[in-house]
Amino acid sequence: MPDFSVTPYDVEGQIDYDAIVQRFGIKPLDDELEQRIKKIAGESHFMIRRRIYFAQRDMNWLLDQYEKGNKFYLYTGIAPSGRMTMAHLIPFLLTKWLQDKFDAEVYIYIPDEEKFLAKRDPTLTLDKVHSLAYEDALDIVSLGYNPKKTKIFLSTEYAKTLYKQAVRVAKHITFSMVKDAFGFTNETNVGTLFYTSLQSVPAFLRSVEENKNVPCLIPLGVDQDVHFRIARDVMVKLGYYKPSIIHAKFLPGLDGRPKMSSSDPNNTIYLNDSPEIVKNKINKAITGQQSTAELQKKLGGNPDRCAVCQYYRYIFEPDDEKLAKIFEGERKGTLLAGEHKRDLAERINAFLKEHNKRKEELRQHLDDFMVRD
């Protein structure tokens, strides 16, 4: 197998999604499942069609339950360490779509201690992470979540609820287990060792609240699968359903690396980047094109290596026909780098303008979404 590492704390090496499916023991999201989701939802989602969501656990079981009338709820989240990036939109956009199509409750967990515990950065204080968490919450609700069906909670504000359930999980998780699964060492701090117990709680919290088993679906970046690989086995011991999971690929970096890094500000777009910064960053993005316009027209480019094409594919061009045209232009050399980049920057800036407008409108209404002890 190729040499790579994919855990919530470290993504390194040449990422090979087929190898991930093998190594994690997950299932590819196949055509049959895609069609089944489309049939029930009434339409398909481009991230599923394009296999941005490429793998899954127990999705067919979940849909069986749904068709029997046993509705599921959704659980996703984000661990703040800086401002939200385009990559973070991937789980939240799909989760919002699933909420609408399946009329599902959504639990969004924003652990405002995880990165404080995991990172050495002394500027990342608990207060800092806490205020980042609130900005994240506001970015998330600005994507259109239904306040009547969405609960957002933070570790420091919901610990009374979460900790009690987390100890039930923690009792079944040993140091050996987390050491192997997450790549921890003897020098890892005990807060980080314990944290996975908390992250698993929202995957059965609704069952606790309703006092009956409720199926749960977790859309997540594939690096987060580790938490639930452990938690799913524990949840069975506690008498709950295993949560179903749908796994996303990583949004490539603007430099063409397979995963953008949120700590390298030039390699990604933040949701609060100004139009000027967006333009500059996209201008410097790598494309799959030849070194000169001359050569590009003659030889054409490679959309798979083009960060601009990938931004369209992952997020900014939901229409398959239009995306095909962009890819074709890149491939045939009819789409030149300058135009290509200008178009994307405009598309991103239009999205951000609208997004930030909604955000300011919602700032006073964020409490409609927050749950606290």
Added chain:
Amino acid sequence: MPDFSVTPYDVEGQIDYDAIVQRFGIKPLDDELEQRIKKIAGESHFMIRRRIYFAQRDMNWLLDQYEKGNKFYLYTGIAPSGRMTMAHLIPFLLTKWLQDKFDAEVYIYIPDEEKFLAKRDPTLTLDKVHSLAYEDALDIVSLGYNPKKTKIFLSTEYAKTLYKQAVRVAKHITFSMVKDAFGFTNETNVGTLFYTSLQSVPAFLRSVEENKNVPCLIPLGVDQDVHFRIARDVMVKLGYYKPSIIHAKFLPGLDGRPKMSSSDPNNTIYLNDSPEIVKNKINKAITGQQSTAELQKKLGGNPDRCAVCQYYRYIFEPDDEKLAKIFEGERKGTLLAGEHKRDLAERINAFLKEHNKRKEELRQHLDDFMVRD
């Protein structure tokens, strides 16, 4: 050094308190300190005079602060796994006395998940431990704590407050540190690994609440020192005072073993034992006496080996002169086993009768003491 193990999770071997002082790096509670406490408090406490409290950390610093007008608060607690025993009275009786003499606030932490996490007993569910915690709280307040100056809290009810502070501690505690200090292994669960971070929180919680450094004194059984050996160093890193500690010996078992075990029901007295059970248990207790009344009268006995004498010394005879008479009777053979035991059983039953009466009176008022998120 003698071969023994003293941690919160395991007390084994021949306990040698001088060796504990050496090994733990704590200071003996010496005559000078005893006199200093007596001078400030206006009277001395028999558990200090008799060195039931035999060791300490930073007590002179604490009293320096006190004399400068910088008052301390008290922190102690109990981790429920069954009903409270006589041994548990030792920290709570001294803490109550210190509250009265030093006009100190008291924080009592009852972690209602610790034993659930640490023990394999499947009957010890979270709900079970939670209800034991409430019985413990009621036993504690029945010792006469001042409701205006006493706060009692449980992990599951105060986790919002405790967890946020615990992660600040946890960031500085690695697996290596707790492995060595507590004797944990790679198979220890992550809840137990994390727990020490929570136990340390009440030692600086008042400083957080008051937003200024407040000295803290922790009366505890010496097995609990391990938690604070780690936490004291972390607290300095967080900018707080190190808590001062005063360490108690273990109440001997009724069979003469140096530590009664709360899981061996015949080796200790529970606070809810009936008068008949108390009588029977004390009747079976080991004494330092000879095998027959004849021999006892002739040769005399050894009060140091006599569980009955030790119960008087640790808890039930605060008057030194009266205690000296009991010891002398045992030593000289004038006090026979039957009488000796009958007297103690009567003394214990009188205490329990009064205690349980107060307990029922306070049952409706327990909420005056409880703090919750």
